[in-house]
Amino acid sequence: MSATVTAPAGGNEPAPAPAKRSRVRNVTFPRILRSEWIKLWTLRSTWWTLGSTVVIMAGFALMMAVVVQFLNDQMADVEMAAEDQASMDAVLGAPTVIAGGYEFAALVVGVLGAMVITGEYSTGMIRSTFAANPGRLGAYTAKATVLAGVTAVLTSVSLLLGWLVSYPILNANDMTLDWSDGEALRKLYGVVIYTVLVALFALGIGTLLRHTAGAIFTVVAVFLVIPFIFQIVVAFASSLDWVLTVNKFLPSVAGSAITPSGAQVPEVLDPWVGIGVLGAYTAVVLIAGAVRLKAQDA
Amino acid sequence: MIEAEGLTKRYGAKTAVDGVSFTVQPGKVTGFLGPNGAGKSTTMRMIVGLDRPTAGRVTVNGKPYAAHRSPLAEVGALLDAKAVHTGRSARNHLLAMAATHGIPTSRVDEVIDLTGLHAVASKRVGGFSLGMGQRLGIATALLGDPRTLILDEPVNGLDPEGVLWVRNIAKYLASEGRTVFLSSHLMSEVALTADHVIVIGRGRILADAPVQEIVDGAERKLVRVRSPQATELAELLTVNGAEVDGVEPGLLEVRGSTAVAVGELAAASRIVLHELTPVASTLEEAYMSLTADAVEYRSEDITATDLEGNKA
Numbered sequence: 001m002s003a004t005v006t007a008p009a010g011g012n013e014p015a016p017a018p019a020k021r022s023r024v025r026n027v028t029f030p031r032i033l034r035s036e037w038i039k040l041w042t043l044r045s046t047w048w049t050l051g052s053t054v055v056i057m058a059g060f061a062l063m064m065a066v067v068v069q070f071l072n073d074q075m076a077d078v079e080m081a082a083e084d085q086a087s088m089d090a091v092l093g094a095p096t097v098i099a100g101g102y103e104f105a106a107l108v109v110g111v112l113g114a115m116v117i118t119g120e121y122s123t124g125m126i127r128s129t130f131a132a133n134p135g136r137l138g139a140y141t142a143k144a145t146v147l148a149g150v151t152a153v154l155t156s157v158s159l160l161l162g163w164l165v166s167y168p169i170l171n172a173n174d175m176t177l178d179w180s181d182g183e184a185l186r187k188l189y190g191v192v193i194y195t196v197l198v199a200l201f202a203l204g205i206g207t208l209l210r211h212t213a214g215a216i217f218t219v220v221a222v223f224l225v226i227p228f229i230f231q232i233v234v235a236f237a238s239s240l241d242w243v244l245t246v247n248k249f250l251p252s253v254a255g256s257a258i259t260p261s262g263a264q265v266p267e268v269l270d271p272w273v274g275i276g277v278l279g280a281y282t283a284v285v286l287i288a289g290a291v292r293l294k295a296q297d298a
Numbered sequence: 299m300i301e302a303e304g305l306t307k308r309y310g311a312k313t314a315v316d317g318v319s320f321t322v323q324p325g326k327v328t329g330f331l332g333p334n335g336a337g338k339s340t341t342m343r344m345i346v347g348l349d350r351p352t353a354g355r356v357t358v359n360g361k362p363y364a365a366h367r368s369p370l371a372e373v374g375a376l377l378d379a380k381a382v383h384t385g386r387s388a389r390n391h392l393l394a395m396a397a398t399h400g401i402p403t404s405r406v407d408e409v410i411d412l413t414g415l416h417a418v419a420s421k422r423v424g425g426f427s428l429g430m431g432q433r434l435g436i437a438t439a440l441l442g443d444p445r446t447l448i449l450d451e452p453v454n455g456l457d458p459e460g461v462l463w464v465r466n467i468a469k470y471l472a473s474e475g476r477t478v479f480l481s482s483h484l485m486s487e488v489a490l491t492a493d494h495v496i497v498i499g500r501g502r503i504l505a506d507a508p509v510q511e512i513v514d515g516a517e518r519k520l521v522r523v524r525s526p527q528a529t530e531l532a533e534l535l536t537v538n539g540a541e542v543d544g545v546e547p548g549l550l551e552v553r554g555s556t557a558v559a560v561g562e563l564a565a566a567s568r569i570v571l572h573e574l575t576p577v578a579s580t581l582e583e584a585y586m587s588l589t590a591d592a593v594e595y596r597s598e599d600i601t602a603t604d605l606e607g608n609k610a
Contacts, residue, residue, distance in 0.1 A: 001432075023401060023402055023405055023443070024368055024370065024371040024399050024400070024401055024442050024443060025366055025399055025400035025401075026366060026367040026368045026399075027367065027369070027398050027399055027401075028400075030400065031398050031400050032395055032399075035395070035397035035398040036394075036396040038390065038393055038394040038397055039383075039386070039394045042386050042391075042393075042394065043383065043385045043386055044385060045385065081528045119383060119385070120383060123380070123382065123383045123384050123385075124380055124381045124382065125381060125382055125383040125386075126349055126381075127381040127383065128391075128395060128438060129379055130347070130348060130380040131346055131347075131369065131370070131373075131375055131381075132369065132370055132398040133349070133369075133398060134346070134347045134363055134364035134366075134369055134394055134400070135364060168531035283319065286434055295350075297348060297349040297350060298348045298349075
């Protein structure tokens with residue numbers, strides 16, 4: 001007879017102690033990581049969200065390139081002062097074109113980050129997850145790691161694709177990405193860091209709220225609605241110091257200081273300080289999520 | 299082996315589980331019986347660390363559940379609601395669970411075959427019937443080949459063939475020396491499957507004994523007699539020391555006597571009998587009398603006048 005349960009039979013056999021179970025090993029972090037990896041890729045919603053992220057980013061890059069072409073056609077006869085040309089390059093350079101759709105992509109990735117955990121709470125899967133990892137924090141950390149890794153790779157691939165599809169137009173306008181320009185490159189990998197932080201922020205919110213709609217609403221409010229409202233407020237009340245101060249410390253505004261859109265905001269933090277501020281918000285939300293995850297009944 | 303000591307769970311002012319202590323022994327099936335809302339599920343959730351006890355402690359195979367390094371090899375748990383993501387296929391769910399313990403794919407396919415899920419293994423769980431969901435829950439519980447099984451209402455939603463299968467597998471696992479702890483609100487189910495029963499009502503343990511002992515303890519044998527001369531027979535039996543209830547005209551329930559004695563007495567007095575039935579008490583009756591005061595949600599007796607009143 002095999003050492004494991006293979007078939008129910010009559011109950012007349014003697015009662016031996018269960019044999020050594022050689023096929024079951026201890027729970028380790030790499031194994032939890034593998035489990036979370038399987039979980040992520042075996043849901044259709046993952047393919048939908050990640051697929052639309054790639055499409056949005058590549059599509060926006062192409063669209064922005066077309067806009068650049070259009071502007072250049074319009075301005076062809078206009079003599080521009082060198083100073084104006086420089087400021088225009090800063091706002092609408094190659095990184096802006098290539099990463100054109102990153103704010104939308106970040107929102108989609110945020111939805112994925114929230115659903116990674118709220119999907120488990122709403123279906124009851126979380127109980128299976130915690131039964132396999134009763135320490136709970138291992139599963140949480142593994143979810144965060146897989147989410148961050150996948151988001152980073154996906155955003156990088158999307159940027160590469162954006163570079164590719166916009167290349168013909170940018171090349172024709174002599175605007176291609178200068179791979180030796182440190183600041184231009186920073187804006188691009190800044191986008192990668194930004195989307196990763198948004199995804200993790202959403203994971204933390206999802207863990208705190210345990211509810212898909214509530215978590216997605218909160219993420220959209222923090223990264224889209226509130227900054228949009230502030231954009232209007234800043235436009236009308238830019239003389240008020242506190243408005244500008246609050247604005248630059250908003251998670252989305254602070255975080256985007258490192259991205260190509262950093263240059264478009266009137267007053268903005270230093271790129272690395274800004275992304276550090278978003279990182280701090282994310283850490284706070286993730287830790288608060290961990291506390292609730294650990295302390296509360298599942 | 300499961301050992302609970304003063305296990306308590308309070309939700310605000312409501313006490314769901316009230317200082318229960320019990321031991322579930324390996325090598326037999328232990329039924330966990332109680333009306334709905336008695337605290338069965340809460341107790342089981344505390345055993346596997348999903349709910350934190352307000353007081354007391356519970357260990358599985360000598361350690362708190364969370365202290366085990368490969369928990370799925372210690373305890374396989376099927377908890378009441380579906381604990382599976384509805385968007386994932388059954389096989390992928392099992393593969394993800396298996397990955398945490400380095401369990402090979404061959405074992406995943408083994409439990410799929412064992413639970414009869416082969417035909418639906420690649421379908422998404424969202425479309426599963428309650429019965430298939432239960433089978434997947436049992437497959438998940440068996441995945442780590444655990445020494446202890448905790449099954450909360452395992453036959454819920456299963457067809458008769460599935461019910462029989464659960465009974466057999468529970469008995470088989472116990473015969474291998476494993477600990478099997480199985481909850482139900484159905485007395486008949488526990489009577490058929492379990493060797494030992496723990497009865498819980500309103501968060502307290504009401505009984506903890508072998509199934510047979512509980513039946514015997516609540517034994518109140520009675521004899522049902524149907525006779526056209528019921529009144530005459532009742533007087534005669536009462537004189538002879540039996541306790542007689544008139545259930546309806548012509549039908550008596552006799553306590554403190556036997557079918558043999560009643561029959562002989564009737565024959566001696568030339569009383570005609572139409573029916574003479576000894577009625578043994580069942581586990582069901584024992585259960586009802588044990589939990590009579592401990593039912594959380596009681597249905598009101600509906601009388602004919604109530605129905606008439608509603609109609610008017």
